[in-house]
Amino acid sequence: METQNQNIIKPKVWQILGKTITKCKTSAEAIQEAGLDFTVWKHPNLHALPSGNNIISDNSYFTFRTDTEAILGDKVGCDYEMVQNVDAFGFFDSIIENYGGLHYESAGSLGYGALTYITAKLPEYIKVGRSDLIEQYLFLTSTHDGTGSMTIAFTPVRIYCANTLNAALQNCSNCIKIRHTASAAEKLKSAHKLLGLTNQLSTEMEAIFNRWSRVRISDPELKRLIQLAMVPNKETYELLKTGKESELSSQFNNTVSAVLDYSLTSPSQQEATTKGTLFGFYNSVTGYYQNVKGYRDNEAKFKSIMGGTGLQRNQTAFELCNDFAKQGSSIFN
Structure with a gap:
């Protein structure tokens, strides 16, 4: 059962965990202000054998914070290269110096520092219709537990409801991923190319969102689009496509009802750009994960929206909108 009030606009997903750092001029200041000024090292794992002997591994390591000695990852390889927060976030400094109006907004961490992030806000907006404004951010995450890459993403956020409108365009990814290897530091230096992509992404997304805002959809079409966007598995999809809606699970039906x-x-959702439009459907899915769905805790919400189920549903809704804009309700057949 959904317990959150859908009419209350929640903070941006990274604000619920991080710290506002708008007064910071450099990433070093931001890292210190947000409590991310720690270093991470790795150490070989120790294997305790039944005989009582202990063997130090030569290919299995764990990572830990040097200040608190909190273990961040317990199984990384010998070629895993640590990238400290100050190095991972440092690339933003040169971008901010060369991009007028770009400034830091927030920074934070998950899991005792296993994942850290920082956001920088671009000065321009994506404008849908006359007054529906979408803020633009560069969002960087870096992991210290061996489970993921450093990711630098272009992330638009609709002001009205703080919805993260993350989605990869068909001809252009909205992010750059950099593996934690010995060459990661060199690759990080080239990450500024994402700024070149932001202009392309911003222009394309503005055109796409405005096109969707002019495509009218009926309430039955809205419900079917929501059903297709929220499909959790192949079995549910087949039931929808074959018209066996009476066999759909109550959990799925409840979720669809909450989004609807x-x-x-x-x-x-009552703005001219969203009410009864394809753009409104897209925002109904992103808004559900931001403002309605209940989560175990704030970290679970962050992970879902920025890289988990919420992001996957967002991308599915984006693709459905593209298809519907071209083919109309024939996509339901």
Whole structure:
């Protein structure tokens, strides 16, 4: 059962965990202000054998913070290269110096520092219709537990409801991923090329969102689009495609009802750009994960929206919008 009030706009997903750092001029200041000024090292794992002997591994390591000695990852390889926060975030400094109006907004961490992040806000907006504004951010995450790459992403956020409108365009990814290897530091230096992509992404997304805002959809079409966007597995998809909706699970139907209710009743969904439009459907899915769905905790919400189920549903809704804009309701057949 959904317990959160859909009419209350929640903070941006990274604000619920991080710290506001708008007054910081450099990434070093931001890291210190957000409590991310720690270093990470790795150490060989120790294997305790039944005989009582202990063997130090030569190919299995764990990572830990040197200040608290908190273990961040317990199984990384010998070629895993640590990239400290100050180095991972440092590339933003040169971008901010060369991009007028770009400034830091927030920084934070998950899991005792296993994942750290920083955001920088671009000065321009994506404008949909007359007054529906979407803020633009560069969002960097770096992991210290061996489970992921450093990721630098272009992330638009709709002001009305703080929805992260993350989605990869068909001809252009919205992010750069850099593996933790010996060459990661060199690759990080080239990450500024994402700024070149932001102009392309911003222009394309503005055109796409405005096109969607002019495509009218009926309430039955809205419900079907929501059903397709929220499909959790192949079995559910097959039931939808074959018209066996009576066999759909109550959990799935409840989720669809929650998204539909948000779309039809939330104040943020009553704007001319969203009410009864394809753009409104897209925002109903992103808004559900941002403002309605209940989570175990804030870290679970962050992970879902920025890299988990929420992001996957966002991408599915984006693709459905593209298909519907071209083919109309024939995509339901």
